[in-house]
Amino acid sequence: MKRYLTFLADCVRLSFVGDWRYHAWMTLLTVVALIGLFAWCQQLVSGLVTTGLTDQVSWGLYIANFTYLVGLAAAAAMLVIPVYVYRNMHLHDVVIFGELLAVAVIIMCLLFVTVDLGRPDRFHHLFLRFNFPISMLTWDVIALNGYLLLNLHICGYLLYCAYCGRTPARIFYVPFVFVAIVWAVSIHTVTAFLYVGLGGRPFWNSAIIAPRFLASAFAAGPAFIILTLQIVRRYTRHQVSDDALLVLRRIVQVAMIINIFLLGCEVFTEFYTDSAHLASARYLYFGAGDRAALVPWIWSAIGLNLLATLLLVLPTSRGLPWLNLACVLAIVGIWIEKGMGLIVPAFVPTPLGEVVEYHPTLREVLVCLGIWAFGLLLYTIFVRISVPVLAGQLTYEKRFGRPHAKQDLPPSRTSTGVNP
Amino acid sequence: MSTDHRRDGPTPPAGREMTRRGFFRKGVAAAAGVSAVAAALSPLRHLAPGDIPSVEEFLRKHYKEMTPEEKNAVLARIAAAVEKRFGVRPSLLDPPPLDGVEFVYALNISRCIGCRKCVHACVAENNQSRSPEIQYIRVLKMEKGSIDVETSDHHYAPPVVPDQDSYYMPVQCHQCAKPPCVKVCPVEATWQEPDGVTVIDYDWCIGCRYCEAACPYWARRFNFAEPEIPAGELNPVMGLLSNRPRAKGVMEKCTYCLHRTRRGLMPACVEVCPTGSRKFGNVLDPDSEVSYILQHKRVFVLKQDVGTLPRFFYYFDERGSRYHEPIAPVRSEEPT
Numbered sequence: 001m002k003r004y005l006t007f008l009a010d011c012v013r014l015s016f017v018g019d020w021r022y023h024a025w026m027t028l029l030t031v032v033a034l035i036g037l038f039a040w041c042q043q044l045v046s047g048l049v050t051t052g053l054t055d056q057v058s059w060g061l062y063i064a065n066f067t068y069l070v071g072l073a074a075a076a077a078m079l080v081i082p083v084y085v086y087r088n089m090h091l092h093d094v095v096i097f098g099e100l101l102a103v104a105v106i107i108m109c110l111l112f113v114t115v116d117l118g119r120p121d122r123f124h125h126l127f128l129r130f131n132f133p134i135s136m137l138t139w140d141v142i143a144l145n146g147y148l149l150l151n152l153h154i155c156g157y158l159l160y161c162a163y164c165g166r167t168p169a170r171i172f173y174v175p176f177v178f179v180a181i182v183w184a185v186s187i188h189t190v191t192a193f194l195y196v197g198l199g200g201r202p203f204w205n206s207a208i209i210a211p212r213f214l215a216s217a218f219a220a221g222p223a224f225i226i227l228t229l230q231i232v233r234r235y236t237r238h239q240v241s242d243d244a245l246l247v248l249r250r251i252v253q254v255a256m257i258i259n260i261f262l263l264g265c266e267v268f269t270e271f272y273t274d275s276a277h278l279a280s281a282r283y284l285y286f287g288a289g290d291r292a293a294l295v296p297w298i299w300s301a302i303g304l305n306l307l308a309t310l311l312l313v314l315p316t317s318r319g320l321p322w323l324n325l326a327c328v329l330a331i332v333g334i335w336i337e338k339g340m341g342l343i344v345p346a347f348v349p350t351p352l353g354e355v356v357e358y359h360p361t362l363r364e365v366l367v368c369l370g371i372w373a374f375g376l377l378l379y380t381i382f383v384r385i386s387v388p389v390l391a392g393q394l395t396y397e398k399r400f401g402r403p404h405a406k407q408d409l410p411p412s413r414t415s416t417g418v419n420p
Numbered sequence: 421m422s423t424d425h426r427r428d429g430p431t432p433p434a435g436r437e438m439t440r441r442g443f444f445r446k447g448v449a450a451a452a453g454v455s456a457v458a459a460a461l462s463p464l465r466h467l468a469p470g471d472i473p474s475v476e477e478f479l480r481k482h483y484k485e486m487t488p489e490e491k492n493a494v495l496a497r498i499a500a501a502v503e504k505r506f507g508v509r510p511s512l513l514d515p516p517p518l519d520g521v522e523f524v525y526a527l528n529i530s531r532c533i534g535c536r537k538c539v540h541a542c543v544a545e546n547n548q549s550r551s552p553e554i555q556y557i558r559v560l561k562m563e564k565g566s567i568d569v570e571t572s573d574h575h576y577a578p579p580v581v582p583d584q585d586s587y588y589m590p591v592q593c594h595q596c597a598k599p600p601c602v603k604v605c606p607v608e609a610t611w612q613e614p615d616g617v618t619v620i621d622y623d624w625c626i627g628c629r630y631c632e633a634a635c636p637y638w639a640r641r642f643n644f645a646e647p648e649i650p651a652g653e654l655n656p657v658m659g660l661l662s663n664r665p666r667a668k669g670v671m672e673k674c675t676y677c678l679h680r681t682r683r684g685l686m687p688a689c690v691e692v693c694p695t696g697s698r699k700f701g702n703v704l705d706p707d708s709e710v711s712y713i714l715q716h717k718r719v720f721v722l723k724q725d726v727g728t729l730p731r732f733f734y735y736f737d738e739r740g741s742r743y744h745e746p747i748a749p750v751r752s753e754e755p756t
Binding site: 056 | 608626
């Protein structure tokens with residue numbers, strides 16, 4: 001127990017230690033997160049009137065980001081599957097960064113849902129009257145929190161074992177890893193079902209949404225991890241092989257192709273049938289009369305996705321600069337397509353045929369940026385802690401075993417309550 | 421902001437002076453951090469007293485779990501709060517659903533002239549927010565020969581109605597027998613009563629707006645800001661589950677005026693309608709007007725394909741329609 005508390009205290013301490021670039025980055029993120037908190041406090045005082053939401057378009061940027069991030073979290077499975085199922089050892093040393101990403105991102109998801117609530121002060125009502133299994137939202141609560149706990153356990157256990165200098169017992173994490181694989185698919189499927197199950201919204205009421213969600217998640221997520229791993233490799237001593245990045249490239253490549261294919265299926269079904277259900281899709285792609293706020297967005301998304309796919313299938317993206325470009329294009333393209341392109345058009349026109357457009361307000365954007373900054377802050381801390389711990393540079397033994405080993409670490413000046 | 425050690429790199433030996441300087445810098449950083457957090461939280465000082473739930477409100481049980489004593493305490497507390505805010509002592513009751521009653525609504529689209537008197541009578545009766553404006557009834561001006569709501573006009577505003585080349589279709593909560601809004605609510609804050617009315621426990625709703633996304637009739641409204649009702653316009657006859665003042669951040673909807681209809685009165689929209697297009701009653705009573713309409717008129721429901729089994733019917737008739745026996749034009753009321 002004492003050892004575990006020491007571990008936690010060391011983690012906290014370590015997250016404050018770094019060079020000037022680390023501090024500058026963390027300060028920037030903290031400032032943006034606090035600006036977001038400020039904007040959210042304003043929203044708490046005035047109500048959701050500070051957002052661009054209306055009774056016509058009642059979900060917007062918050063739920064769009066939430067949906068996108070659920071996919072990012074699910075993508076951790078794309079690192080785990082090659083390692084644990086196919087025994088691909090290229091990714092073995094980096095799989096934990098995917099799991100840590102899942103932890104940070106799920107926390108962001110929960111924050112995005114919280115800021116979307118009109119009455120966050122009544123959050124505890126979820127524990128008192130939980131409409132399970134009827135409401136898909138309750139399924140999502142279980143799926144997301146379960147996934148958070150699974151990944152916290154896996155990462156926490158592996159890190160703690162490294163800290164204690166002992167080999168992790170497979171029985172304590174491998175079963176959880178396999179559960180987490182299935183769970184990763186489930187979080188995104190359940191989130192898709194939130195929308196798919198609504199008969200009054202024909203734009204969502206389509207069986208292809210869940211597969212499309214997964215395909216885009218498995219493209220955007222590993223693309224994000226490709227970029228992250230290069231940052232980790234550059235700024236820490238952690239080794240990440242090019243082979244690991246190329247395995248991920250293959251995953252993004254296949255997922256992007258499937259994603260584009262499914263999008264094509266959807267577009268064909270909607271436009272060839274040309275039924276009354278087409279109104280939302282027509283608004284999304286071509287606008288309704290002079291109201292066409294989403295048109296430039298969706299066409300940029302399609303352009304970005306097509307370009308990313310093209311780059312990914314060409315051999316040139318085996319070179320890192322092109323691969324990175326493709327990843328950035330895919331991340332942005334999917335964020336638009338899946339966030340704004342999937343959530344907002346379902347509300348336009350309304351079930352009674354009224355066309356009201358949605359324009360996010362500055363405060364709403366600030367809240368979103370704040371949550372993104374907070375998520376990146378968490379992830380930076382996770383990486384900051386896990387790199388030296390996994391490398392065996394920070395262990396209980398070194399801290400408290402031999403006195404001279406203390407030199408490996410910045411001396412503790414905080415009152416953590418533990419002294420050798 | 422306290423140390424300059426290169427990450428993961430070797431640490432220079434820590435002298436006593438370093439420690440002191442580091443301690444000072446750490447103190448400054450901590451102070452800056454605390455004040456930044458305080459600044460970020462500063463808008464919260466503008467929270468109105470009513471925004472922070474009292475202990476009783478925080479611990480309040482779900483409507484269905486309250487004992488009669490607890491419910492009386494809640495009624496007394498809400499009545500006191502209304503009196504404090506509006507200076508009017510309300511008559512706040514919680515009339516229960518009546519045995520052997522299932523309410524349905526029938527609306528004659530061959531007589532409706534689109535005057536929107538129902539819209540405004542509803543707002544006055546049900547204490548909806550005037551700013552931002554919340555209305556439960558939306559009157560659609562429809563193209564003749566089409567029932568496609570997507571070609572309807574929501575914001576028509578001629579000086580007089582009706583327009584001879586259109587017909588009007590008012591839409592409000594259809595009190596579905598299979599309500600998708602109830603299904604999706606994560607906290608059971610909304611449910612269907614035995615008399616067929618779907619209600620909301622305003623003090624239980626967490627404001628996620630999933631019900632609003634689920635409703636195929638766009639019948640639910642959200643309080644995006646603190647609702648404003650001029651004190652003089654408050655309707656003091658209130659029901660706990662219907663027209664008592666709501667707070668910001670919660671959903672609300674048409675309840676077929678249950679504080680009236682459960683006491684034998686007609687809904688406000690029925691009472692105000694100048695053309696008799698609106699009919700309301702107990703469908704389980706074979707002698708009721710709505711039973712007659714359902715049996716003998718050409719009745720349909722809007723969006724039957726979504727399968728929610730509405731308790732709100734539209735009908736049309738040949739004799740008595742405004743096309744054969746013209747109705748004198750009426751001044752049109754404001755749109756939204």
